[in-house]
Amino acid sequence: KILILDFGSQYTQLIARRLRELGVYCEIHPCTAKAEAIRAFRPRGVVLSGGPASVLAEGSPRCDRVVFELGVPVLGICYGLQVFAAELGGRVDQAAHREFGPATIEVKATSPLFQGLPATLDVWMSHGDRVEALPPGFEPIAATASAPYAAVEDRARRFYGVQFHPEVVHTPRGKDVLRNFAYGVCGCSGTWSMRGYAEAAVEQIRAQVKDGHVICALSGGVDSAVAALLVHRAIGDRLRCIFVDNGVLRAGERQQVEDVFGAMFHLPLVTVDASRRFLGALAGVTDPERKRKIIGHEFIAVFEQEVERLAAHGARAKFLVQGTLYPDVIESVSFRGPSATIKSHHNVGGLPEKMNLSLVEPLRELFKDEVRQLGLELGLPEAIVRRQPFPGPGLAIRVLGEVTEERLAVLRRADTIVQEEVRAAGLYEKLWQGFAVLLPVRSVGVMGDERTYESTCAIRAVESTDGMTGDWARLPYDLLARLSSRIINEVRGINRVVYDISSKPPATIEWE
Ligand code: XMP
Numbered sequence: 001k002i003l004i005l006d007f008g009s010q011y012t013q014l015i016a017r018r019l020r021e022l023g024v025y026c027e028i029h030p031c032t033a034k035a036e037a038i039r040a041f042r043p044r045g046v047v048l049s050g051g052p053a054s055v056l057a058e059g060s061p062r063c064d065r066v067v068f069e070l071g072v073p074v075l076g077i078c079y080g081l082q083v084f085a086a087e088l089g090g091r092v093d094q095a096a097h098r099e100f101g102p103a104t105i106e107v108k109a110t111s112p113l114f115q116g117l118p119a120t121l122d123v124w125m126s127h128g129d130r131v132e133a134l135p136p137g138f139e140p141i142a143a144t145a146s147a148p149y150a151a152v153e154d155r156a157r158r159f160y161g162v163q164f165h166p167e168v169v170h171t172p173r174g175k176d177v178l179r180n181f182a183y184g185v186c187g188c189s190g191t192w193s194m195r196g197y198a199e200a201a202v203e204q205i206r207a208q209v210k211d212g213h214v215i216c217a218l219s220g221g222v223d224s225a226v227a228a229l230l231v232h233r234a235i236g237d238r239l240r241c242i243f244v245d246n247g248v249l250r251a252g253e254r255q256q257v258e259d260v261f262g263a264m265f266h267l268p269l270v271t272v273d274a275s276r277r278f279l280g281a282l283a284g285v286t287d288p289e290r291k292r293k294i295i296g297h298e299f300i301a302v303f304e305q306e307v308e309r310l311a312a313h314g315a316r317a318k319f320l321v322q323g324t325l326y327p328d329v330i331e332s333v334s335f336r337g338p339s340a341t342i343k344s345h346h347n348v349g350g351l352p353e354k355m356n357l358s359l360v361e362p363l364r365e366l367f368k369d370e371v372r373q374l375g376l377e378l379g380l381p382e383a384i385v386r387r388q389p390f391p392g393p394g395l396a397i398r399v400l401g402e403v404t405e406e407r408l409a410v411l412r413r414a415d416t417i418v419q420e421e422v423r424a425a426g427l428y429e430k431l432w433q434g435f436a437v438l439l440p441v442r443s444v445g446v447m448g449d450e451r452t453y454e455s456t457c458a459i460r461a462v463e464s465t466d467g468m469t470g471d472w473a474r475l476p477y478d479l480l481a482r483l484s485s486r487i488i489n490e491v492r493g494i495n496r497v498v499y500d501i502s503s504k505p506p507a508t509i510e511w512e
Contacts, residue, residue, distance in 0.1 A: 001041075001042075002026040002186065002188065003027060003029060004026055004029070004047045004049060005029055005047070005048050005080075006031055007048065007053065008052055008061070009051050009078070011165055013327065014167040015077070016028050017167075018166075018174070019178060022179050023189075023190030024183075024188045026047075027041070027365070028330050033064065034064065035066040038064060038070070044187060045074070045075065045185065045186030045188070047181075048063065048074065048075070048083055049078075050077050050080060050126070050165065055082045055129065062087065065087065068088065073158035075160045075161070075185075076162070078126065078127050078165060080161065082129055082131060084135065084152075084159060088136075088138075088159075089136055090131055093130065094128060097146070098128045099126070099127060099163075100127075103124075103150075103164065104144065105121050106144075111151075112155070112180060113141060113180050113185065114151075115180050115184060118173075121142075122170075122172055123164035123174070124170035125163065127163060131149045131161075135154075137156065138154045139152065141153050147163060149163065150162070150164060160181060162177070194373045194374040195377055197365075197370075197374060198230065198377060198378065201362045202230060205230065205360060205362055206235065209231075209360065211238075212319055213238050214235060214239045214240070214317060214319040215241075215317040215320055215357075216228045216239060216242070217243075217244070218242065218267075218269065220243070220253055220257045221323070221389065221390060222384055222385055222387055223371060225375065225384055226323065226378065226380065227321050227323040227363055229380070232265070233378075237268050240270065241261065241267050241268060241270070242272060242303060243261075243270070243271045243272070244271075245272065245275055246274055246278040248275075248278065248279075248408065251412045251413075251416045254271065256383070258271060260380075260381060264381075270310075274302045279403065281297075282295075284402060288512035291393060292393050292512075299392075303351065307355065319360045320351060320355075320357040320359055320360065321361075324363060325363055325368060325371065326364060327367065327368075368466070388434065389432070389433060395412070397510050398511065399411050400437065401439075410455065411437075413490065414457045414487045414494060415435055417491070418435055418487075421482055422461070422479070425475075425476070427473075427479070430473075432462050432463055432467060433460070434461040434462075434473070435460055437457070437500075438458075438494075439457070441456045443495065443496050452495045454495040455495070455496075456494070456497070457494045458498050458499070459483060459498070459499050459500065460510075460511070461473040462509050469505065470503065471503045472500060
């Protein structure tokens, strides 16, 4: 396995993704990791990420020098290369002209890092400083017209540094460079797979839970589903899954959860119909943050009640399963620190402390696409595995203005049409999300010879890789036309359909 030390680059996660795609297990730790932690990880190789700082600046981030004393290969990327130079006796200076964007490098094919690659490579550069003098033992293995040290090596100590970013798609052969490092230089075998992961996770869950009881808030999404299946595999019916029908689900959603997890997988599943309670609490509320808070609050209350009920039947849970993914973990240990809250996200946060529950987080090491792979491995149907994300506060944040049964029913019908047509057009998996939003705006229309004065439906379709940023999807006009005509014709209460052409940022994906 490979240890990635993060110096705060926006690309650090990509390094991990590429290595994992190569079947190499890796973890990201902050560059401030202590020597003992680094040793205890027992890496076969270390990658030093890029970062926004300048090694010339006072107090700029460094890693513990133990990294250079482990006797394992080290690859420094961009800032990571400069850390080499600064720490091992080279010299870094501000470059006369900064290099941002595409560049072409001439490489020395005899270096293990560039084995099997052509003599010239297109790469992506993004740096202000550059290495002016190499530390003792290092030699250049690639250069651009303006930078003599685009890549360097100390073959004896197996230290490598690249000024460009092999992890981004703008370096087309970058993955081969990482492969050469991981397989060729570090001797990793590329056998990390989801099957192995599942077995190890099951063992780990057993060791953690022992003879305890575990509860899981099943949402119907892929993360909680995969987490629940793993725990079920590990401890059987000492797992209890709770699915809360909060009244703001989409059409058919509850049925699907019961069919898949109850009937098909035989998970011990309790459905709690709490729609009255949620809708009652939401009555008259129009402020988005208040809606979110209310739903979060009600959810915790309902969940707690259910857990108490189970406990009264002799199954007091000590553990809570959570589908935490690796990006969340990285976010909270990130060298850059967690980012600002734009919307208060609904999850089971707050529950563990309140109810004195320990967390079981079997997906902590995985990226979303790996969770999907694992889901397929465990036999989950495509419909769940490929499901687009659906927010915890559900349709309540897509019914703008007051949330009522009637308006929810209107939105459900429109949304079902969006789902059907997007799938029929073969675009469901290409979109991060595609859904309908019901606006609190009425406008005048004419149907037959009648004047209408009804609601507006907005369609939101977004392409994104992680939901953090995204662009509105260029849906074909034909599809938009079908959506508009079907929604207006089939959904009573809507007489106008508009298409949302805002990207994120500055807009967000959901409207509230
Ligand atoms: P925004 O609207 O902030 O959403 O651009 C980014 C992604 O997160 C989803 N989302 C949520 N997911 N609980 C969730 O589990 C929430 O409260 C929540 N709010 C938004 C949203 O659907 C999009 O994929």
